[in-house]
Every structure is written in structure tokens, then in C-alpha cells.
Amino acid sequence: MDVRAYTMIGALVVIWLLFSLMNETFLTPRNLSNLFLQMSGTAVLAIGMVLVIVAGQIDLSVGSLVGLTGGVAAILNVWYDWNTVPVVIVTIALGAVVGLIQGWWIAYRAVPAFIVTLGGMLVYRGILLMVSGSKTIAPLSPAFRKIGQAYMGTGTGLLLAVIALLITVFVIFRKRASRIQYGFEVSSVEISIAKSVGYGVLILGFTFVMNQYQGIPVPFVTVILMAIIFTFISKNTVFGRQVYAIGGNAEASSLSGINIKRRLLLVFVLCNTLAAVSGIIFTARLNAATVTAGNMLELDAIAACVIGGTSLVGGAGTIPGAIIGALVMASLDNGMSIMNLDSYWQYIVKGLILVMAVWVDIYTRQKKKVS
Template identity: 45%
Template sequence: MQMPTQKITTRHSTSNETKVQPFAQMLKNNIRSYSMVIALVLIMLLFQILTEGILLRPLNVTNLILQNSYILVLAIGMMLVIITGHIDLSVGSVAAFVGALAGILMVQHQVSMVVTVIVSLLLGALIGAWQGFWIAYVKIPAFIVTLAGMLLFRGLTMVILEGQSIAPFPKSFQNISSGFIPDLFHGTDFHMFTLVIGLLLSVLLVWLEIRKRNNQKKYGFDVSPTVVFAAKLVGIVAVINIFSYVLATYEGIPNILIILATLIVVYSFVANKTIVGRHIYAIGGNEKAAQLSGVKTKRVTFWVFVNMGVLAALSGLIFAARLNAATPKAGNLFELDAIAACFIGGASAYGGIGTVSGAIIGGLVMGVMNNGMSLLGLGIDWQQAIKGLVLLAAVAFDIYNKNKAS
């Protein structure tokens, strides 16, 4: 009679015990996330040295954000598509088509910016719904459907623009991609409001990390060693405030960075904290098992492509505002950059694995490489070749880890 009692007591005593995860084990479990962050830092340091300090100058850092914003927007949506086990080759053409429509409405017909943006996003949703229907309900492979979409919307872009560019856009529209938030404190040498935002963001993120760790302790989950956790907090605070300082020495925080930060927070929450997010990962992991578990796989896949259409439209608007023109060649190879950003950022070629933050890191890796190689005077031919090798290495790394785990 004592044996069962002793077992129950032992289980109860260990269920609430906090387990400190060894550093080596923690590194092994998170190798994909940490490896890409480390790779990004090393690439930045390499080009900082090779360009003799030009890469991380305030003006160039701001240009990096502005130049890669539309790819990062696409990467967020593309990550969800890849997690479900699909691909979307049409996003560049959709972005070009929506940008062309925005140019016709605003420049030629004097439609207000707000109405144009709403119409453009609705058009993106309709395009996503069109493609999602064939993929989710008719079961045509996404590769074929979106390849057809790539050709269709590229052709329609040329038709409605008649081979000509439309410009210029109103200043209010240009500010979406090239404007900056005003300095409420009216600093002279520095954009003081940017520094304040950096400090507030540091405090918020430190509080969230401490709260997350305390919750993990409360429920007996593994936690990282205290020294590692403290180093992580110091790193977060240092990166945010150095980044804020660099921006503050130029024009401050670009408007597009606010849009990007909002998208990252919203989509990270949806992916990690909602039922919809869990269903997306379940479909990518095993669609048949997810369907048997009650997940409406067709509906979820359909809405993932609707979402991709909306973000492709937003990307097209951002690019048109950045270029200050709607051109037939807009969006060329955007889809390849977005896909590469996702795989470099840790998405699995088999689906079911990936994070929004990983897509952003992958996009930054691509952006820093593009910018660094341009500063060094490398031609577009070598840039494309090097990016291709990096993409191949990222996917090979994913397959290696998957085979090793099995």
C-alpha cells in the first residue's frame, strides 16, 4: 500500500520543480534561430569592415530599411504560405498589378489616397481568394496556380499601363515609404523622440521576457541558465538602443518601420497564440492528420492565400510609393527574394516549421548582402549567384537537421 503512495508523492514534488536547461542543450534545440541571428551579425560585421564603415552609417541603415521594406512585408505572408506546405510565385506580379492600378486611380483619375489604398488591398484580397479557391478546393498544386497567376498579372500590368510608367504620386502617398515620424521633442542634433521610443521599447521587451520566464518557472518548464538569460536581456537592450541612436542621428524612425513593426507583432501573435496559427502549423505538419483532428484544412489554406494577396497588394503600394511611379517592371523577382528570406530564416522545405521573426531575419540577411555587395561595386550577376548559393546552403542546412533528428 505504501508503493503507490510514494509514487504519487514523488510525481507531485517534481511537477512544479523548475528545470534549468543546460546551455549546450538550449543551443542545440534552438540552433536554427540562433544560427541565423549569428549569421546576420557576422555578415553585417564583414560588410562593415569591407566597406570601411559605410554599411552601418545612419543614412545607409535608413536606406536598408526603406529598400527592403516591401520584401519583408511579402516574407511575412510567404512564411505562412510555406508553413502550410505551399508556395506562391505570383506575389511580385500581384504587387506590380496593384501598384499600376494605384497609379491609374491616383495620378490619372485623382482618386484620394485613402480610397485608393482600400481599393488596392481589397483587390489583393480578391486575387488571393481567386488563387486560394483553385488551390484549397479544386486541389490544383499551388506551384501551378501561382505560376499561372504570375504570368496573368504580369501581362495585365503591361496591358493597363500600356508599357508606360505613371508618375508622380501625391506627396502624402510617397510618405508611406519615404516619410518619417515627427520629433515631438524638437531635438536639434538628434531625433529625441526616437531615443525615447527606443528606451520605452527596451523596458517593455525586458518586462515581457521576465514575465515569460516566470511563467515557465511557475509551470515547471525548462528555462535557460540565469547568466544566459541576463546576457540575452543585455543584448536586447543594447541592440534596440544602438539601433535607435543610429536612426536618431539621421531623420528618426521611418513611417514604413512602424508599419513593419505592427505587422510583425500582429502576425507573430496570430501564429503563436491563436487557434488559427496552430491550425496553420498543423496543416503543414500533416494535412491529413489535421483534417482528421477537426481542422478545416481547405478553409485555412484558402484564407492563407487571401492574406498573401493582401500583403502582396500592400507590398506593391509600398514599392510604388518608394519609386514614386507605377512601372510595368515593378515587382520583378520579388517572389524569389521573399521565398529565399523565408528559407534562410528557418522555414522548412517540408512545411510545418517557420516563424515570422525568422522571415524578417532572413529578409535582413538578403537585404544586407544586396546592399553590401552594391557598396563594394559587385555586379548584379555576381549578386544573383551569391544569393543563389546562400539559399541552397540554407535549404541544405534544413534537410541536414531534419535527417539528423530522424
């Protein structure tokens, strides 16, 4: 994570402290559990959006796609009595196909992503109205609801925490050994140990707090899993490095032999596949599919990315930063709801924070150019 991401962690802590002073229930295990449950769908969506924005593109259709894929999942589960596994497979495949279609128009027909996805936003919302008959589809099967409502048991959560901690320590020291091998400057062993201890406190502390209520929410486990996979893709694969290169300088990337069209196509396939995953999570959590599901969610995903340090001009951004951004947005929603503030304040505050985040990005880039 870059400096901006760490700054947002500090901002998140300040937000939590302010809301806890205003309402003592904010930092209770129950509310924090609900907070992580609520932010999971947006976080998954933001993970896919990071790759799109890093590549210098935009996707305005993901909110409507969340509604459509969630609606299709509910229709298959409720009206046609499909089991959970085939419903999930078909729904995720639908998201991938939509990404393939949109990516083809953008990459191979040179239609601006803004136009293609804006059209997709309208088309998918219309298809949802058509296939659902403008009806709310509920209730879902108990097995399907677990995707969005279940919690990991205390023992399972603790086991996952220990595994996560061991992997984190391994990655920290493996990265250090790799830098030593290639002759790069490295920090002292003491600093690496301090980092490991710090991450250990966070991981085990989080698990302890979640276990005080019902355990770690299953949707949040999905977020962590997606974050690990896509962080690896973005940082440790040729595809990931090429996506960053394309966003940084498309012309230079083309001259260096990168197949830009194919990379952009795959970026939209991945983004829309994650939109389908998000649609499943939202539908399962609400135990219903509605015609308004996912409305304006694309803006929350974009805001989460920008707040977490993703640059709208492309070439810079991280998955952990986007998750922090999603947590900031969810914390604001949750805290203001607990305080019984009118809903319009939520829009105003989130809008102002988004503008400030973009301004910080522009200011930082200008400062780098001057120096």
C-alpha cells in the same frame, strides 16, 4: 526563434563586418538607414510567405501581385487624383480578393498551389501591362510618397523604442510567469534580466543609429508592426497553431478535426493582402509604378523565408527568422552595390546562399531522424 535563426544573426554580423572592412561607408548611419528602407518591402512580403510555406504550400504570384497592386495604387492616385487613404484601402482589398480567388482554387478545387500561383504570376503581369498601357505612372502625391520615403522624428522614434522595450520586457517575464504557473522548467531570473538588457541594447542602439541620419524609416515601422501582428497570429491563436499542424502532417490534422480547406484559404488571403501592402511600399518608395515592378520578387521572399529557418516541406518557420533572412538578402545587395560589383554577382551569391540554406534545412532534418 530557433537555432538556425540565431545562426543567421551571426552570419548577418559577419556579412556586415566584411562589407565594412571592404568599404567604410557600409556601416554609416545613412547607409544603414537606406538598407532598412530597401529591405522593408521584401520583409513584408516574406512575412506573408512564411504562413504559406509553413502550411506546406507555395506562392509564385506575389512578385507580379506587388507590381499589379502598386500599379493600381499609382493609377488611382495619379490618373484619378484619389487621396492616399482610399487608395490604400482599395489596394489592400484588391490583394485580399486575389488571395480569396487563388485560395479557393487551391483549397476547394484541389489545384496545386504551384500551378495556380504560376498562372497568377503571368495573369497579374499581363493585367498590369493592360491597365497601365505599358507606361510608367508618376509622380505620386506627396502624401502617398511618405508611405515609402518618410522617417519618424527623433522624439517619436525614441518614444517607440521605449514602448517596444517595455513590451519586450513584459512579454519575457509574462512568459516566465506562465511557465512557472503550469509547472514547466524556467531559466533563472538573472537570465531573463540579461535577455531584457540585451534586447534593450539592440532596440535603443538601433534607434540611436537611425536618429544619426533622419530617423527610423516609416516602411520599417510597418515591417515591425506586421511582424508583431503575424507573430501573435502564428503563435497565440488557434488558427496559427493549426497552420503549423497542417504543414507538419495534413492527414493527422484532418483526422483531428481541423478544417484544412478553410485554413488554406485564409493563408492565401493573408499572404496576398501583405503582397498588396508591399506593393504600396515599393511604389511609394520609388515614386512611380513601372511594368517591371516586383519582377522576381517572389524568389527574394521565398529565399528570405528559407534563409531565416522556414522549412520548404512545411510545419516549421518563424516571422522574425524571415525578417532576418530579408535583411541578409538586402545586406548582400547593398554591400555588393557599394563595392560596384557587377549585378550578375548579386544573383550568383544569393543563389548559392539559397541552395546552402535549403541544404542546411535538409541536413538538420536528417540528423534529427537519425538521432
